[in-house]
Amino acid sequence: MSTEEFDLTEPALTADDLLVLEDPHFGPGTTAVVTGAASGIGQATAVALAANGLTVVGADIDEDGLEETVDLADETDAPGTVHPVPTDLTDDGDVETMIEVGADQGDLRYVANVAGMQHIASISEFPMEKYDLLLDIMLRAPFLTAKLAIPYIRATDDGVGAIGNMSSVHGHYATQDKPAYITAKHGLEGLTRSIAAEGEGTLRGFSVSVGYVLTPLMVNQIEDTAEERGISEREVVEDVMLGQARTKEMMTPTEVANLFVFGFSRHGKHLNGGDLLWDGGYTTTYE
Missing domain, CATH: 3.40.50.720 (NAD(P)-binding Rossmann-like Domain)
Structure with missing residues (x-):
């Protein structure tokens, strides 16, 4: 699994996405x-x-x-x-x-x-x-x-x-x-x-x-977590953020x-x- 599989850009909000x-x-x-x-x-x-x-x-x-x-x-x-x-x-x-x-x-x-x-x-x-x-x-x-x-x-x-x-x-x-x-x-x-x-x-x-949700707060955490744990940013995404989840997709x-x-x-x-x-x-x- 590579980080290229994850788009870490917050998605654009559209009217079709909203529950009314x-x-x-x-x-x-x-x-x-x-x-x-x-x-x-x-x-x-x-x-x-x-x-x-x-x-x-x-x-x-x-x-x-x-x-x-x-x-x-x-x-x-x-x-x-x-x-x-x-x-x-x-x-x-x-x-x-x-x-x-x-x-x-x-x-x-x-x-x-x-x-x-x-x-x-x-x-x-x-x-x-x-x-x-x-x-x-x-x-x-x-x-x-x-x-x-x-x-x-x-x-x-x-x-x-x-x-x-x-x-x-x-x-x-x-x-x-x-x-x-x-x-x-x-x-x-x-x-x-x-x-x-x-x-x-x-x-x-x-x-x-x-x-984990695709927000600016989450994206900013990746680098900090990698530095604190002494692991790569890729490992933060794959192992820390999505490792335990069964749904392999961020909200x-x-x-x-x-x-x-x-x-x-x-x-x-x-x-x-x-x-x-x-x-x-x-x-x-x-x-």
Whole structure:
């Protein structure tokens, strides 16, 4: 198997790739907040929700990327709109503004906590400032976002809504040299269940766990992982990323975004505290 078999370029998103569902709450009067909306899974999720007619608040620190997301929604003729809100998730004031803008745009019912980052190092070599940053973005910020969004969701006419958290196969097990990421994702699973426990059935919490996805974050990891483990980039792709999977193909951001669409929709009403594990066999076929 050679690396030439893998196209490590993020695929272009087209309207045909998007899951579009009929749902009484999917319309311009309903708002969804999506973090990490400037690229990768977050960008695809923002566009997918706009394709379902929702008013989307796309939040990210990358303002140029947010404008690309707005353009992409327009290019796919999405009936909904994407409102870019530059947001530093480590700044509580920015997070508060993000949620307030969402509430101002309509009935805030949905939140997709997608924003994430990665740093490759062993526990003994892991810089604490990087640990703090990863946990702030991937665990503290989703907690604060949920804390601020829940009252608005409960204040809608029927209290129906959902908070979806971007987890990972690393929310289910651990591998080497990603200790902060793994800690954050395991914590996010706990937050998901806590939301479900307090949501009284109508306000749901769920998570989405996938393996490796063709995103800029994943592509940037290959070189770092190769250096940390002392192996080639080819070995990272073939052995580390796809070695344990039974489906020998990386997911696309749009395929992950469609899971959020399904989870938010009426079809996901029994998905509460649970996890959409779409991992190609990573966690269930261990050798």
